[in-house]
Amino acid sequence: MTAETLSLEERLLSGLDEEQREVATTLHGPLCVLAGAGTGKTRAITHRIAYGVHSGVYQPQRLLAVTFTARAAAEMRSRLRDLGAGGVQTRTFHAAALRQLQYFWPQAVGGQLPGLLEHKAQAIAEAARRLRVTLDRAAIRDLASELEWAKVSMITPSTYLEAAKGRGEPGGLQPTAVARLFQAYEDVKLDRNLIDFEDVLLITVGILQEDPKVAAEVREQYRHFVVDEYQDVSPLQQRLLELWLGGREELCVVGDASQTIYSFTGATSAHLLEFGQRFPDAKIVKLVRDYRSTPQVVDLANRLLAARRSGGPAADRLWAEPLQLTAQQPAGPEPEFTECSDDEAEAAAVARRIGQLVAAGTEPKDIAVLFRTNGQSEAFEQALASAGIGYQLRGGERFFNRREVRDAVAQLRTAARSQPAGVPLGQAVRDVLSSLGYADEAPSGSGATRERWESLSALVALADELSAARGEDFGMPEFVLELHERASAQHAPSVQGVTLASLHAAKGLEWDAVFLVGLSEGLVPISFADTPVTVDEERRLFYVGITRARQFLHLSWSLSRTPGGRAHRRPSRFLDGLRPGSVRTTAGIEGGSGSRRRREYRGPAVCRVCGSVLETGAERKVGRCADCPPSYDEATFESLRGWRLEQARAADVPAFVIFTDATLTAIAEAKPASLAELANVAGVGKAKLERYGEAVLELLRGE
Structure with a gap:
């Protein structure tokens, strides 16, 4: 081994802690790494x-690293390339199996591989029509999930009835009907010569089991295996992994049973928990040093898991002893807890606090709002838009599918053919994208122009990041190739804007500031978590949410769904023992320090005309029922609407971002004569008062 090689190996190990170094230098399996969040x-x-490759123990093409999402695989591939181990095969289970199936199908089965069914909805709808069963979209979605669960659990239509006991009625169908639909779905695929993603795994398993020559060739190709997120392996994926190994023990698995949150898809932490039983000689290494979060966040996460109590033998068997994380970051602020009167007030409070963080220097892209169900996002979208804060909805339009991104990649591809020598990559990318609207300074406002700029800015930032990591030889052609690889894996760069995401979608991500919202019973834990096992999974999901935060953590809930509604909600049971006190209050947020102001709950708002309880946010804003007559001057209201339209066009944003109709109505009826009076109108916050207050008062004086 040359001195240069030794130096490189030492550099690979020098930045690792004792436990990480033990993992990196244990080059032969079986090895099980129990890794807590942020470790x-x-x-x-x-x-x-990389250490195994550079030391000659691993041949890059003969090692298969498997993870669960294309994005995670792309991230691992990128890191390995930076470490000089770019030839390693890094794929998802499905991608690895599909590649093998495409290669071996002609010799193992013969003919052409059937087409791949990317979405089940149409095939399920056709199966339902054959059975003369009527299904709506929601039912089709539920049934698609049920069939995926069945197939990754290696359940067939004939064994479904026995296996599905206690699973309820997906799509509103009884188990017998689901079993019939399952068979009809398989028939539809057969008639159309199609296979779905689960079939890719099933058929690959079948070929490896039945064809010794194929199995021998695969095992000759891959000598070493690494499986990330091993707690999420399904029985079908585990069976495929066993066939790849063929009795060998060159396996490294990494996982954390406390982050098992996909049981509904067939994932089980049993394979991780029983690894030592299957491999008695396995080395077990625990990573517990948390480099992501402050001690305050880590302490809250540890206490959440420690608060779990026995749920009976069945639940206790599936609950692993949590890893006790030890924070490595400096101390930060204490987690903030906010109780609000209703969902609208909660969204407004969160938007105000985010505004304070942004004003204090936190980038919007480093902030996330996480909720239990996607349906909760709308209130926070509107609150952020009203506050003039950009956001991105994770699970919305994919980054590389955006028109401006497609145009940018096309322009960069053209530029790669004639990039002048000596121009740094970052500058070259800026020069190309300037023709599409990129500038060093962000445009004002939060409309389509800002969104386009943020997409282009993300590409520029990625060019700077990759150029710094890979050196001067990383030019425009290499950057374009990287973009194509990332597009195929949907490995998007960070975009400016607060992230809105479900707790499930947040897995594997992290932000400086995290807002966990809607933390009331019925949402966290979700209402249909009605057994100790499912409640435990909800606790783990909440744990995942907490551990996404690096520095700042804000937890909130509301007492009622609508403004003025009955305050029948109560905070999540998971907050018991975590939040300071349990006084029933509503909370506002004031000042830059983040201190919370508590005020007595005064009961539901009532109409100033008839005295009835106000049911909607719009009614509460104007202070009267929708059926009661307005008291504003029509000309004043129309003048306000005309002014709002001019402001919206100038800022390139929807009109409601300036003021909603309900707020305009409230202004027209209140006829405020000063900024102080205008500030008392519902829907006029501090930012809008500063931005539009004088203009509104001048318009009212003119009227």
């Missing part, structure tokens, strides 16, 4: 792979 598991296993 650097990806760093440990990528350095292990």
Whole structure:
């Protein structure tokens, strides 16, 4: 081994802690890495792979690293490339199986591989029509999930009835009807010569089991295996992994049973928990040093898991002893707890607090609002838009599908053919994208122009990041190739704007500031979590949410759904023992320090005309029922609407972002004569008062 090689190996190990170094230098399996949230598991296993490659123990093409999402696989591939181990095969289970199936199908089965059914909805709808069953979209979606669960659990239509006991009625159908639909779905695929993603795994398993020559060739190709997020492996994926291994023990698995949150898809932490039983000689390494979060966040996460009580033998068997994380970051602010009167007030409070963080220097892209169900996002979208804060909805339009991104990649591809020598990559990318609207300074406002700029800015930032990581030889052609790889894996760069995402979608991500919202019973835990096992999974999901935060954590809930509604909600049981006190209050947020102001709950708002309880946010804003007559001058209201339209066009934003109709109505009826009076109108916050207050008062004086 040359001195240069030794130096490189030492550099690979020098930045690792004691436990990470043990992982990186244990080059032969079986090895099980129990890695808590934020403990650097990806760093440990990528350095292990790179160390093995550079020391000659691993041949890059003969090691298969498997993870669960295309994005995670792309991230691992990128890190390995930076470490000089770019030839390692890094794929999802499905991608690895599909590649093998495409290669071996002609010799193992013969003919052409059937087409791949990317979405089940149409096939399920056709199966339902054959059975003369009527299904709506929601039912089709539920049934698609049920069939996926059945197939990854290696359940067939004939064994479904027995296996599905206690699973309820997906799509509103009884188990017998689901079993019949399952068979009809399989028949539809057969008639159309199609296979779905689960079939890719099933058929690959079948070929490896039945064809010794194919199995031998696969095992000759891959000598070493690494499986990330091992707690999420399904029985079908585990069976495929066993066939790849063929009795060998060159396996490294990495996981955390406390982050098992996909049981409804067939994932089970049993394979991780029983690894030592299957491999008695396995080395077990625990990573517990949390490099992501402050001690305050880590303490809250540890206490949440420690508060779990026995749910009976069945639940206790599936609950692993949590890893006790030890924070490595400096101390930060204490987590904030906010109780609000209703969902609208909660969204407004969160938007105000985010505005304070942004004003204090936190980038919007480093902030996330996480909720239990996607349906909760609308209130926070509107509150952020009203506050003039940009956001991105995770699970919305994919980054590389955006028109401006497609145009940018096309322009960069053209530029790659004639990039002048000596121009840094970052500057070259800026020069190309300037023709599409990129500038160093962000445009004002939060409309389509700002969204386009944020997409282009993300590409510029990525060019700077990759150029710094890979050196001067990384030019425009390499950057374009990287973009194509990321597009195929949907590995999007960070975009400016607060992230709105479900707790499930947040897995694997992290932000400086995290807002966990809607933390009331019925949402966290979700109402249909009605057994100790499912409640435990909800606790783990909440734990995942907490551990996404690096520095700042804000937890909130509301007492009623609508303004003025009955305050029948109560905080999530998971907050018991975590939040300071349990006084029933509503909370506002004031000042830059983040201190909370508590005020007595005064009961439901009533109409100033008839005295009835106001049911909607719009009614509460104007202070009267929708059926009661307005008291504003029509000309004044129309003048306000005309002014709002001019402001919206100038800022390139929807009109409601300036003021909603309900707020305009309230202004017209209140006829405020000063900024102080205008500030008392519902819907006029501090930011809008500063931005539009004088103009509104001048218009009212003119009227």
